[in-house]
Amino acid sequence: xxxxxxxxxxxxxxxxxxxxxxxxxxxxxxxxxxxxxxxxxxxxxxxxxxxxxxxxxxxxxxxxxxxxx
Amino acid sequence: xxxxxxxxxxxxxxxxxxxxxxxxxxxxxxxxxxxxxxxxxxxxxxxxxxxxxxxxxxxxxxxxxxxxxxxxxxxxxxxxxxxxxxxxxxxxxxxxxxxxxxxxxxxxxxxxxxxxxxxxxxxxxxxxxxxxxxxxxxxxxxxxxxxxxxxxxxxxxxxxxxxxxxxxxxxxxxxxxxxxxxxxxxxxxxxxxxxxxxxxxxxxxxxxxxxxxxxxxxxxxxxxxxxxxxxxxxxxxxxxxxxxxxxxxxxxxxxxxxxxxxxxxxxxxxxxxxxxxxxxxxxxxxxxx
Amino acid sequence: xxxxxxxxxxxxxxxxxxxxxxxxxxxxxxxxxxxxxxxxxxxxxxxxxxxxxxxxxxxxxxxxxxxxxxxxxxxxxxxxxxxxxxxxxxxxxxxxxxxxxxxxxxxxxxxxxxxxxxxxxxxxxxxxxxxxxxxxxxxxxxxxxxxxxxxxxxxxxxxxxxxxxxxxxxxxxxxxxxxxxxxxxxxxxxxxxxxxxxxxxxxxxxxxxxxxxxxxxxxxxxxxxxxxxxxxxxxxxxxxxxxxxxxxxxxxxxxxxxxxxxxxxxxxxxxxxxxxxxxxxxxxxxxxxxxxxxxxxxxxxxxxxxxxxxxxxxxxxxxxxxxxxxxxxxxxxxxxxxxxxxxxxxxxxxxxxxxxxxxxxxxxxxxxxxxxxxxxxxxxxxxxx
Numbered sequence: 001x002x003x004x005x006x007x008x009x010x011x012x013x014x015x016x017x018x019x020x021x022x023x024x025x026x027x028x029x030x031x032x033x034x035x036x037x038x039x040x041x042x043x044x045x046x047x048x049x050x051x052x053x054x055x056x057x058x059x060x061x062x063x064x065x066x067x068x069x
Numbered sequence: 070x071x072x073x074x075x076x077x078x079x080x081x082x083x084x085x086x087x088x089x090x091x092x093x094x095x096x097x098x099x100x101x102x103x104x105x106x107x108x109x110x111x112x113x114x115x116x117x118x119x120x121x122x123x124x125x126x127x128x129x130x131x132x133x134x135x136x137x138x139x140x141x142x143x144x145x146x147x148x149x150x151x152x153x154x155x156x157x158x159x160x161x162x163x164x165x166x167x168x169x170x171x172x173x174x175x176x177x178x179x180x181x182x183x184x185x186x187x188x189x190x191x192x193x194x195x196x197x198x199x200x201x202x203x204x205x206x207x208x209x210x211x212x213x214x215x216x217x218x219x220x221x222x223x224x225x226x227x228x229x230x231x232x233x234x235x236x237x238x239x240x241x242x243x244x245x246x247x248x249x250x251x252x253x254x255x256x257x258x259x260x261x262x263x264x265x266x267x268x269x270x271x272x273x274x275x276x277x278x279x280x281x282x283x284x285x286x287x288x289x290x291x292x293x294x295x296x297x298x299x300x301x302x303x304x305x306x307x308x309x310x311x312x313x314x315x316x317x318x319x320x321x322x323x324x325x326x327x328x329x330x331x332x333x334x335x336x337x338x339x340x341x342x343x344x345x346x347x348x349x350x351x352x353x354x355x356x357x358x
Numbered sequence: 359x360x361x362x363x364x365x366x367x368x369x370x371x372x373x374x375x376x377x378x379x380x381x382x383x384x385x386x387x388x389x390x391x392x393x394x395x396x397x398x399x400x401x402x403x404x405x406x407x408x409x410x411x412x413x414x415x416x417x418x419x420x421x422x423x424x425x426x427x428x429x430x431x432x433x434x435x436x437x438x439x440x441x442x443x444x445x446x447x448x449x450x451x452x453x454x455x456x457x458x459x460x461x462x463x464x465x466x467x468x469x470x471x472x473x474x475x476x477x478x479x480x481x482x483x484x485x486x487x488x489x490x491x492x493x494x495x496x497x498x499x500x501x502x503x504x505x506x507x508x509x510x511x512x513x514x515x516x517x518x519x520x521x522x523x524x525x526x527x528x529x530x531x532x533x534x535x536x537x538x539x540x541x542x543x544x545x546x547x548x549x550x551x552x553x554x555x556x557x558x559x560x561x562x563x564x565x566x567x568x569x570x571x572x573x574x575x576x577x578x579x580x581x582x583x584x585x586x587x588x589x590x591x592x593x594x595x596x597x598x599x600x601x602x603x604x605x606x607x608x609x610x611x612x613x614x615x616x617x618x619x620x621x622x623x624x625x626x627x628x629x630x631x632x633x634x635x636x637x638x639x640x641x642x643x644x645x646x647x648x649x650x651x652x653x654x655x656x657x658x659x660x661x662x663x664x665x666x667x668x669x670x671x672x673x674x675x676x677x678x679x680x681x682x683x684x685x686x687x688x689x690x691x692x693x694x695x696x697x698x699x700x701x702x703x704x705x706x707x708x709x710x711x712x713x714x715x716x717x718x719x720x721x722x723x724x725x726x727x728x729x730x731x732x733x734x735x736x737x738x739x740x741x742x743x
Binding site: 020025035037038039040043049052055068 | 393395397399421423425439441473475498500502503505507509511518520524526527528530532534550552554555556558560562563564565566568570572574575576598599600602604606608610614615617621623625627629631633639647649655657660682683688694705707711713730732734736738
Binding site: 026029 | 220221
């Protein structure tokens with residue numbers, strides 16, 4: 001019987017050095033790598049710190065105000 | 070898809086696995102109902118139905134990108150891989166084992182030619198009597214799409230098999246590569262070769278029972294769009310690449326080229342492949358044992 | 359760089375990679391999900407030294423958050439957020455000097471404050487091959503405060519989806535109507551508006567690293583003072599700028615991810631601040647993550663901040679003894695457990711926050727006696743279906 005082993009070359013090393021190909025984005029797709037990995041936690045923190053500190057604003061435009069500050 | 074399809078995922082949670090599979094089948098059905106030749110209500114049938122229509126037909130971005138890929142295949146194969154070549158089926162009936170006359174073929178050749186398609190932004194004008202066949206592209210694209218979706222759904226290990234077009238997600242449990250048997254062109258139940266697939270895609274093209282022998286001459290269903298006659302190149306080829314779509318394009322183009330050209334071209338790509346020629350000889354880089 | 363790939367391979371790969379099912383970076387969420395999170399945080403009591411008279415207790419707050427996300431067809435998604443919080447306790451009312459000239463706090467209402475806030479926001483988003491665009495409207499109501507807001511944002515991916523540009527804008531229209539206004543001679547009804555614009559650029563650096571930089575600009579106008587403080591008068595306009603930088607890095611060997619965020623902030627009240635947030639996401643098993651978090655914050659004081667109210671100063675002049683306008687530093691640490699079983703994600707979080715003038719990165723001329731410390735516990739569940 002004929003046996004073959006196929007080893008895949010990575011296209012990434014062949015095309016351009018800085019290119020991260022779609023199939024190489026498995027780690028980047030993980031929840032913990034997201035910019036907003038836990039929206040409820042982020043919203044809660046924004047709200048708490050908004051009421052305890054003078055600073056606000058971040059990566060996106062602010063939502064509505066509250067009487068807490 | 071008009072063919073045998075299989076989706077394998079390895080998950081610790083049964084509930085998750087079921088949900089993932091359900092979602093993947095949904096996506097496979099979507100692509101099938103959009104691009105199948107075998108249903109009158111598919112978008113592909115609508116495109117073919119628009120042949121000769123002065124107003125053309127507006128295509129969505131997914132279809133437009135498939136046409137763009139088909140154009141690259143057409144250019145890279147010097148016109149051999151032509152998605153408008155399906156009209157030759159009107160003359161060639163591989164069930165009846167009849168060889169058409171030269172004049173019959175000459176009558177069809179003017180209806181072939183990817184460069185005869187005209188576009189106005191996203192509107193395609195398909196000339197009268199011409200037709201589009203996404204064979205060699207859409208099933209491979211579907212395998213890649215399902216693999217991409219599976220990764221997004223959290224699948225770490227899985228294998229998509231759409232009628233011999235494979236896309237692997239990760240390795241098998243215990244980090245073993247996927248063992249894939251490539252069917253023998255003469256008998257699908259028989260293995261021509263076994264291939265270890267790591268993450269990526271594998272596609273095959275070949276005569277696969279769609280050929281006939283008449284007066285000692287083998288007539289392959291892979292037809293040269295320039296002459297209308299079968300290509301007398303390889304009998305089967307399987308190519309592995311990072312994407313099944315890329316593997317499929319290479320496999321299809323290799324089958325259409327003359328044997329020597331095909332092998333040179335495949336070797337130059339650096340992709341792993343295995344082939345069988347008309348003498349039954351099996352070879353390809355990475356061949357051991 | 360090795361270059362053995364044939365022209366055909368590069369060309370065919372490039373066109374295959376442009377196919378939507380393979381390249382599509384932006385897509386609505388794949389599943390519907392419903393999340394609920396309950397949090398409780400308790401501010402530490404003040405000491406008798408800080409508050410010679412009256413109650414020492416500060417705020418106790420319970421927060422309920424709901425979030426519903428649902429894909430609508432292949433290209434759209436719907437988002438609904440609802441929040442409800444209950445607060446009770448007291449907050450600093452005014453600040454005076456003791457016999458040694460040290461500031462002491464006088465807390466509001468001996469009977470304490472009870473308030474609740476309800477908020478609802480509804481948004482939709484459209485996802486295309488190259489990005490997404492969406493908006494939301496929201497409404498929030500308290501006994502003494504009402505906010506109506508609208509926001510829009512759009513993202514576009516470039517450079518094989520390695521680069522993403524996001525622009526967002528929002529507008530909020532708020533009304534303030536303090537309780538017991540007549541009895542305590544507070545303002546009856548005031549308005550406040552906020553407009554905000556943010557631009558962010560994110561870049562994938564490698565298969566395990568990405569970076570985001572963002573600039574946000576907020577302009578507030580209207581009644582920006584604290585109506586409950588006895589001696590509080592702030593400018594009618596405020597411009598805030600925040601410059602944020604975020605890094606995400608996955609350590610394959612450790613099977614964990616680092617999230618680092620740094621923000622520089624300044625406004626025209628004279629406040630500058632630094633915020634540094636670090637979280638480590640350790641994958642323990644396929645379904646369990648442990649997440650330690652550390653945060654450092656420090657701000658400089660507002661130009662008109664004083665830790666002792668001057669009752670002779672006319673209210674036409676800017677002044678405030680609000681601890682949130684003083685110079686201070688704050689350190690907080692927390693720990694989360696995230697478990698994922700069969701469509702259910704459970705998150706348990708504990709956090710401790712300590713503000714102290716000693717932690718300040720800025721000079722502290724007038725330390726506030728009213729800085730807060732609090733402990734928070736949260737329990738969240740998300741069900742995907």
